[in-house]
Amino acid sequence: MTGLAVRGLTARRGAFLLGPVDLEVPRGQAIAVLGPSGAGKTTLLRTVAGFLAPDSGWVRWDGTDLGGTPPERRRFGFVPPNLGLFPDRTVRGNVAYPLRLAGRPDAAERSQQWIDRFDLGPLAERYPRDLSSGERARVAMARALAAEPVALLWDEPLAALDVDGRDALLRDLEELLEAEGIALVLVTHDPTTAATLASAYAVMAAGRLRFSGSPSALAAAPLDRFLARFLGYENLYGPAELRLARDRSLGGRLLRAAGPGGIVVPTDALRWRAGSGDARVAALRDAPGGWVVALRDGPLLFRVHVAGPLPGLRVGDAVDLDLDEGALRPLELADGEP
Amino acid sequence: MPAAEAPPARPRRRWVAPTVAGVLSASLLGLFVLPLVALFADAGAAGIVQAATNAAFRTTIEFTLLASGIAVALGVVTGVPLGYVLARYRFRGRSVLESIVLVPVVIPHLIVGLALLLLLAPRAPLGSIVARLGIPVFDATAGVILVMLYVGASYVVLASQTAFAAVDDELVESARSLGASPTEAFLSVTLRSSARAIVTGALLMWARGVSEVGGFLLLAYAVNPSFPWSGPVTNTASVFIFNYYGIDPHAAVGFAAVLVLVSLAIFLGVRFLDRPGLAWTRGGWFS
Numbered sequence: 001m002t003g004l005a006v007r008g009l010t011a012r013r014g015a016f017l018l019g020p021v022d023l024e025v026p027r028g029q030a031i032a033v034l035g036p037s038g039a040g041k042t043t044l045l046r047t048v049a050g051f052l053a054p055d056s057g058w059v060r061w062d063g064t065d066l067g068g069t070p071p072e073r074r075r076f077g078f079v080p081p082n083l084g085l086f087p088d089r090t091v092r093g094n095v096a097y098p099l100r101l102a103g104r105p106d107a108a109e110r111s112q113q114w115i116d117r118f119d120l121g122p123l124a125e126r127y128p129r130d131l132s133s134g135e136r137a138r139v140a141m142a143r144a145l146a147a148e149p150v151a152l153l154w155d156e157p158l159a160a161l162d163v164d165g166r167d168a169l170l171r172d173l174e175e176l177l178e179a180e181g182i183a184l185v186l187v188t189h190d191p192t193t194a195a196t197l198a199s200a201y202a203v204m205a206a207g208r209l210r211f212s213g214s215p216s217a218l219a220a221a222p223l224d225r226f227l228a229r230f231l232g233y234e235n236l237y238g239p240a241e242l243r244l245a246r247d248r249s250l251g252g253r254l255l256r257a258a259g260p261g262g263i264v265v266p267t268d269a270l271r272w273r274a275g276s277g278d279a280r281v282a283a284l285r286d287a288p289g290g291w292v293v294a295l296r297d298g299p300l301l302f303r304v305h306v307a308g309p310l311p312g313l314r315v316g317d318a319v320d321l322d323l324d325e326g327a328l329r330p331l332e333l334a335d336g337e338p
Numbered sequence: 339m340p341a342a343e344a345p346p347a348r349p350r351r352r353w354v355a356p357t358v359a360g361v362l363s364a365s366l367l368g369l370f371v372l373p374l375v376a377l378f379a380d381a382g383a384a385g386i387v388q389a390a391t392n393a394a395f396r397t398t399i400e401f402t403l404l405a406s407g408i409a410v411a412l413g414v415v416t417g418v419p420l421g422y423v424l425a426r427y428r429f430r431g432r433s434v435l436e437s438i439v440l441v442p443v444v445i446p447h448l449i450v451g452l453a454l455l456l457l458l459a460p461r462a463p464l465g466s467i468v469a470r471l472g473i474p475v476f477d478a479t480a481g482v483i484l485v486m487l488y489v490g491a492s493y494v495v496l497a498s499q500t501a502f503a504a505v506d507d508e509l510v511e512s513a514r515s516l517g518a519s520p521t522e523a524f525l526s527v528t529l530r531s532s533a534r535a536i537v538t539g540a541l542l543m544w545a546r547g548v549s550e551v552g553g554f555l556l557l558a559y560a561v562n563p564s565f566p567w568s569g570p571v572t573n574t575a576s577v578f579i580f581n582y583y584g585i586d587p588h589a590a591v592g593f594a595a596v597l598v599l600v601s602l603a604i605f606l607g608v609r610f611l612d613r614p615g616l617a618w619t620r621g622g623w624f625s
Contacts, residue, residue, distance in 0.1 A: 049511070051514070070519075070520075071514040071515055072514050072515070072517050072522075072523075073517075075517075077515060078511060078512065079512070080508040080511060080512060082508055084509050084511065085512075086509060086512075086513075088530065097513070097526075101516065101522060
């Protein structure tokens with residue numbers, strides 16, 4: 001197959017064990033690697049980049065084994081979390097670095113093209129410390145692409161960006177990946193970044209691949225706390241919390257439906273209206289485009305979003321609260337969770 | 339008994355601590371500066387000019403600067419790799435090596451000269467090899483350089499170790515991933531960003547060599563012409579001044595003032611290079 005393939009990859013870093021990990025990223029496509037801190041995402045990226053030797057398994061590009069290929073000849077653009085910009089070189093010096101290394105006679109023109117491509121012209125003679133985080137991310141991207149990589153390995157490169165800067169970069173990147181046929185492995189915590197670029201997801205936990213597949217498969221995949229949070233679920237209840245509520249009818253039903261890690265109550269699984277039940281409106285908060293309503297039933301607090309103006313509710317009002325049990329999502333235990 | 343009135347609040351003396359600190363600091367700074375003022379006052383402008391134009395003293399200064407320069411070259415060639423090893427590798431016995439680097443700082447320099455003399459005496463094992471190679475050490479240029487290397491190379495090791503340790507691994511890995519071989523990444527990232535600190539350490543070592551005296555007293559009190567010194571028999575600068583003080587104290591003071599000026603010039607060079615963000619370390623070198 002063409003593109004990046006990783007099979008049965010294991011590596012060791014101190015006491016941490018990575019893998020086995022299998023991944024496939026065709027040219028021009030992106031995979032988002034998710035997982036809590038310490039899951040091994042960075043170790044995976046550094047192993048694919050060639051900085052860590054695997055204990056077993058292989059990394060291939062277009063079917064060629066890269067086992068004996070040092071990082072500088074893999075043509076994988078590795079961008080570390082702090083971007084790795086050279087502080088003692090200007091923007092121009094950073095972008096030109098890979099071209100000068102390769103001894104290209106047209107290094108000056110090529111770097112100028114990349115500088116223009118990412119609107120870095122007015123900043124070309126500045127040093128990284130004089131740039132905003134968004135500008136630095138653009139320099140890192142321009143520099144990585146100037147090296148003409150076949151794949152990009154990005155470790156949270158957009159983490160420090162504001163929403164506007166991130167979206168602008170994502171648009172640029174999306175287009176470039178397609179046009180240049182670059183495979184992208186993107187470690188991220190940001191659902192928007194992942195959703196914009198990635199056509200596949202890999203979820204890691206405790207060094208191993210917990211899930212790998214398409215976005216729609218991810219939405220249907222068994223949830224643990226990390227994945228539920230990533231997918232934007234708000235109402236998560238652990239087993240201990242549910243046991244406190246076992247005497248209430250709602251709590252008892254949730255406890256019966258829960259998995260070993262607890263349960264997720266999606267907003268559309270909650271049926272509620274002002275009435276005479278023993279649930280209460282606990283808090284009301286004005287939110288853009290509507291209201292956030294917190295409903296309390298015994299020890300459990302449910303957050304729901306109400307679009308539009310608030311239907312005459314006040315804190316302390318009684319509420320009838322019911323569940324659509326078919327829409328509940330049980331939680332698995334995440335690896336390493338007690 | 340009538341209720342005692344509250345004791346009057348003590349006036350707060352906000353000026354006491356700064357004043358004490360100021361007086362103490364000023365005393366020490368004064369100790370550093372006042373002797374030099376006395377030296378220059380005693381020498382006088384005419385004395386300094388006379389000293390600077392004295393042929394014998396010019397010779398000794400030239401020799402001292404040359405010998406210290408050679409010592410610095412050797413110190414950089416050997417000390418920078420050692421600094422790199424100490425900064426970038428973790429291994430058993432590393433702290434022992436770090437302690438060895440600091441040994442020259444705590445050993446009296448007179449003893450450095452004595453110990454080198456014992457090691458390199460013609461009948462000692464190492465000394466006989468050196469003698470068979472035809473390299474004179476006793477009262478020779480090589481002896482002077484060895485002493486300077488011994489007492490000064492630690493500055494280069496420590497400066498480069500600190501600089502190498504401060505280089506972010508992310509930068510090196512980025513360079514590799516952008517196509518740099520390990521050697522290219524070392525030159526274009528690690529060494530480049532450490533260059534200024536290494537040059538600073540080298541200048542400190544140079545100044546240290548120029549100001550050395552104790553190590554020469556036993557090993558190289560007088561210096562006979564020997565490679566690469568083709569001039570007349572001379573002394574290192576401090577020894578020369580020490581000698582002269584017994585002959586003509588006022589002239590010795592003039593020589594001393596000139597030597598201080600030379601050392602200060604090197605020192606100003608260090609301070610200049612040590613300023614952050616200088617243009618010359620940004621471009622050109624290793625780029």
